[in-house]
Amino acid sequence: MEKLLDLYTDYLLSSFGQVTCTCLSRLLNVSQSHDKLTRMLSTNEFTSKDLWEQVKLLVREHESVDACLIFDDTILSKPPYTDENDLIC
Incomplete structure (x- = not known):
């Protein structure tokens, strides 16, 4: 799971638009299914301790x-993409 979490966080950091497990799966040529990624995110509770363990080396490096x-x-x-009109309101 550690490698999958690293992969997901790298994806979040390098993305500029909307991010989804489906898009990440597509980027990986489906080597990791979007279901597997979604399960990892929904079945694990990430705590402050988990965050600290992930960033501790980086923080200490720049301390x-x-x-x-x-x-x-x-x-x-987010602002609406289109203005309101008679058909869309």
Whole structure:
């Protein structure tokens, strides 16, 4: 599961648009099924400890006295793609 989680996080970090397990599966030429990816995400509870274990080496590598690490989980609302009209409202 560790390799699959690494693969998924790399996919999230390198993507600019919408991300889905189906798209990742397609990128991998279906070497990992989207069902397997979805199960991994829905059956595991990831805790703060899990996050720390994943990023600890990277954080320590860049650690300094005047450093600051910020986690931003802000979700921005998306503007509508089209204007409202008489048919679509």
